[in-house]
Amino acid sequence: MSALLYKMGVCDLGIEWFTAVQHGSNLRKGENAVEFKTLFPILKKYLADDADVPYFFRELMAMITTVTEEEWGSSKDPSTKTKDETLRTYAKRGISQKLAKAIVYRLTPEILVERINEKSETVRNLLASDLHGYDASLNAENVAEQIAAWIVEIVQTRAGLIQQSELEKQKQKQAEAGLRNQYGYYLLNEVGHYCPFPGCGRPLTVSKDGKAADAYCVSVIDKKKAPEVRNLLALCPQCYATYSIDGDPKVSKELLNVKKILETRAQSLSLIDDLPLEKGIIRAIGKIKKLNEKDLADASLDPKEIKQKLRPADNIALYHTISFYVTTYFVKIKEIMINLDKRGEIDYEEVQDQMKAIYRRLKKAKKTNIEIFNEIVAKIHRISLQEDIYCQIVVSYFVQSCEVFDAITE
Numbered sequence: 265m266s267a268l269l270y271k272m273g274v275c276d277l278g279i280e281w282f283t284a285v286q287h288g289s290n291l292r293k294g295e296n297a298v299e300f301k302t303l304f305p306i307l308k309k310y311l312a313d314d315a316d317v318p319y320f321f322r323e324l325m326a327m328i329t330t331v332t333e334e335e336w337g338s339s340k341d342p343s344t345k346t347k348d349e350t351l352r353t354y355a356k357r358g359i360s361q362k363l364a365k366a367i368v369y370r371l372t373p374e375i376l377v378e379r380i381n382e383k384s385e386t387v388r389n390l391l392a393s394d395l396h397g398y399d400a401s402l403n404a405e406n407v408a409e410q411i412a413a414w415i416v417e418i419v420q421t422r423a424g425l426i427q428q429s430e431l432e433k434q435k436q437k438q439a440e441a442g443l444r445n446q447y448g449y450y451l452l453n454e455v456g457h458y459c460p461f462p463g464c465g466r467p468l469t470v471s472k473d474g475k476a477a478d479a480y481c482v483s484v485i486d487k488k489k490a491p492e493v494r495n496l497l498a499l500c501p502q503c504y505a506t507y508s509i510d511g512d513p514k515v516s517k518e519l520l521n522v523k524k525i526l527e528t529r530a531q532s533l534s535l536i537d538d539l540p541l542e543k544g545i546i547r548a549i550g551k552i553k554k555l556n557e558k559d560l561a562d563a564s565l566d567p568k569e570i571k572q573k574l575r576p577a578d579n580i581a582l583y584h585t586i587s588f589y590v591t592t593y594f595v596k597i598k599e600i601m602i603n604l605d606k607r608g609e610i611d612y613e614e615v616q617d618q619m620k621a622i623y624r625r626l627k628k629a630k631k632t633n634i635e636i637f638n639e640i641v642a643k644i645h646r647i648s649l650q651e652d653i654y655c656q657i658v659v660s661y662f663v664q665s666c667e668v669f670d671a672i673t674e
């Protein structure tokens with residue numbers, strides 16, 4: 265349930281949480297560290313008193329993470345659920361390190377905040393007073409966010425990450441704000457306004473009550489190197505918070521790969537941005553979208569030429585994608601193009617020349633076939649705002665009709 269809610273509603277319900285994490289404003293460090301075994305029964309008492317321990321444990325997990333039970337890694341056989349007995353142990357002694365590691369980058373504290381804040385003020389006041397021993401300033405207003413912050417801290421610590429001191433936090437916050445000020449806009453565009461952390465994908469611009477707000481932080485990728493733009497990445501505040509205390513070189517390698525992909529994409533974009541493409545292509549895509557099964561069944565084509573341009577061994581997925589689209593659509597698209605050309609709605613010859621020019625430019629920049637294919641798809645998408653799948657069909661058409669990809673020369 266939480267994954268669904270998260271996908272549906274994060275734009276709205278995450279905003280307070282994320283601005284709080286981003287600015288470190290509402291989240292005070294508790295006076296004493298709270299343990300999972302302390303929090304669990306208190307949460308259970310106010311969120312689901314009549315449920316049994318394993319049931320509520322699963323409920324709680326659904327509130328704090330998008331990781332499903334099959335991925336917890338607590339059972340040897342991934343198809344079976346974790347034993348109730350194990351969950352009782354987790355509730356009593358804290359979650360295992362393995363489980364903490366599995367969920368640490370997929371936490372959804374904003375969902376937990378929302379669930380707690382759905383409770384009445386009376387309930388939230390009782391919850392706050394049960395936790396006064398750990399933080400005397402808790403009240404109905406702030407208890408949800410503080411509990412979420414504690415849970416995040418518990419999971420991070422259990423996963424082996426070391427919490428920063430207040431001074432370290434302060435210093436890092438300042439450095440981050442400076443980088444965000446300087447490079448934020450560029451980096452936000454680079455990632456297309458979604459968190460690029462593998463498995464996350466949270467929107468980095470959130471809206472509430474008609475107002476839009478940025479909810480992202482600028483992270484240094486390789487912490488041993490200088491914070492220059494090639495070593496920076498925009499992340500959601502939650503991924504940022506966890507990554508900033510994570511020293512695992514595997515994770516930073518993963519993020520460096522992400523950055524590389526983003527840079528390649530940005531380079532290709534600027535590479536062909538100035539090349540024109542007939543707006544009539546939008547018309548053609550509109551007609552392609554209307555083709556039904558019967559239209560297509562009568563007009564299939566055996567795409568012999570594809571084999572002369574693409575080696576299945578180089579990229580089997582690209583080869584099959586293009587072959588399939590050509591087989592299914594080529595004859596009909598040619599008809600559409602010729603008809604639009606006759607009516608003066610597209611200059612077909614011009615489009616062919618433009619496609620060739622775009623292909624040459626990308627080829628000259630030594631892009632791989634799949635990069636070339638994706639870049640042209642992206643360009644058509646930007647011009648037409650049509651779904652990628654139709655843009656792929658169009659590019660496949662131009663592969664077969666010889667504007668994209670040269671014949672392989674042995």
Ligand SMILES: [Zn+2]
Pocket residue numbers: 459460461464465466499500501502503504
């Ligand atoms: Zn994220």
